[in-house]
Amino acid sequence: MSEQNPGLDPKEIQKVKDACRKENKPYILNENEPQGEEFAHFLFVGDYEGKEVIYDAVLYTLRLHHSSVLYEAAEDKTAQQFPNYKRWDFEEDANGELLLPEDLDEEAENFKAEVMAELEDTDAIKVQEHVNVDPDFDYGVALEACLNIEEVTEDVIKKFVNDFNSNKLVLDNTLYSFKHEDEEED
16 A cells, blocks of 8 residues: 555545544545446545555445446457457447447347347356455555445445444355346337
8 A cells, every 4th residue: 555545644534534424424425436226436434454544435236246247258258259349338428328339340249149148048147245455546445345235325335334344244155146137128
């Protein structure tokens, strides 16, 4: 951990503590990052290796993690099948609609969709709850947590922070697979 990291500075830590106290919560949302029903970015103060630090955290659902791992596996298989396949970053327009790349290979995208459906139907992708901590971060200590919950709510975040800080967090090591509804069928 670098001493240049502002998330380790006692003055910065006090600012986060004060903001938490003002909100009457053990955390504050990180307004610089996106938020959603299945994920939240937030800051909280806790101990890391005996020192007080700011945790820059993201908490997300196991279902969302499964979707991500499923998509990445399908992209990998598509790249093997189509040597010129280009992975693309998700971008949205001003209305929040997904923008597709102009040079999209329809055949490769159809193949990817078929692979995703096959992986999902066979429960080939399994995920479990986890917490990853990365002290080599530019602001405090990065924390990524994935829990088997339906939605990331204020109560879920509060419980997570309190359990994490009191060393009472218990992760479920069961492997789970999910069926995802096709949003286009609505």
